[in-house]
Amino acid sequence: MKEIVVLSGKGGVGKSSITASLGDILAERYALLLADTDVDAPNLHLVLGARRDSFEEIATSEKAVIDDDKCARCMVCAATCRFDAIIGEDKPIVAFYACEGCGACAIACPEQAIEIRHATNGRVNAYSTPLLHVIGGELYIGESSSGRLVDIVKRTARRKAEDIGAKLILTDGPPGIGCPVIASIKGAAFVLIVTEPSPAALHDMARLLEVIGFFKAPAGLVLNKTGRQPRIEKIIQDFADDHGLPILGEIPYDIAMPLAISMAQPVVTAFPDSPPALAIRAIADRLAEAIGP
Ligand code: SF4
Ligand code: SF4
Missing domain, CATH: 3.40.50.300 (P-loop containing nucleotide triphosphate hydrolases)
Incomplete structure (x- = not known):
């Protein structure tokens, strides 16, 4: 072919x-x-x-997903993200379009409250x-x-x-x-x-x-x-x-x-x-x- x-x-x-x-x-x-x-x-x-x-x-893309039940609201994830993809003052919210799925936030989270999951992108x-x-x-x-x-x-x-x-x-x-x-x-x-x-x-x-x-x-x-x-x-x-x-x-x-x-x-x-x-x-x-x- x-x-x-x-x-x-x-x-x-x-x-x-x-x-x-x-x-x-x-x-x-x-x-x-x-x-x-x-x-x-x-x-x-x-x-x-x-x-x-x-x-x-x-x-084919990956995104961070936060488990609200495990989250202690420390905002370490927001400070870690180099793409400014985690927003919110006292509760972290993943800005879906900005997240590159790099996984840095999941590593930094002291509560293991973040998972990187496959996301439908096309x-x-x-x-x-x-x-x-x-x-x-x-x-x-x-x-x-x-x-x-x-x-x-x-x-x-x-x-x-x-x-x-x-x-x-x-x-x-x-x-x-x-x-x-x-x-x-x-x-x-x-x-x-x-x-x-x-x-x-x-x-x-x-x-x-x-x-x-x-x-x-x-x-x-x-x-x-x-x-x-x-x-x-x-x-x-x-x-x-x-x-x-x-x-x-x-x-x-x-x-x-x-x-x-x-x-x-x-x-x-x-x-x-x-x-x-x-x-x-x-x-x-x-x-x-x-x-x-
Ligand atoms: S680092 Fe983990 S525990 Fe802290 S705000 Fe982010 S998701 Fe919640
Ligand atoms: S996976 Fe990477 S880009 Fe997405 S929120 Fe976490 S640190 Fe930011």
């Missing part, structure tokens, strides 16, 4: 829309499963117009369209442990792929270069980088490339929203050349893309003859060549 992960560094460059369209096209030639590891802001299912079939809550959703299955993670508001949730999403996606006989997992990854990105890259056969012609996107892509280099994963570039900023487009093309990063294609800036998003459909489905849809078809061909049968 092969895994392709789509990353961007900068958010908002069109990564999820392009993943959705690539999913629709690649499903014509591969038994395919889609995954969404952008657990902070999952939206692949939205751009696909997918329906949620089921979900499973997960508990869910793994299973979605489907008439054509595709999608497994996506969703971190609850204010929660942490996004990297661990990504690991669970990937394991769930692999199990689902085996169940349905899928040979390829195409993953819509998170923006940035942090823990969920690293968790997303692990085990990928190919990383598809999506960027746009802007200095911020180039800057973030350069940082992402360093992370990808650490994993030695083969990568290719898609330049989205082209045709309006030739100077920065040229700079990005030169950057790709200098770094041995093959450009799999360029997608012209076109009204069909935002219109398709507003219709909750991949652009290749909503406007199959539009310039971006034709460009994504050509990119899918090159991607298929890059990953093999």
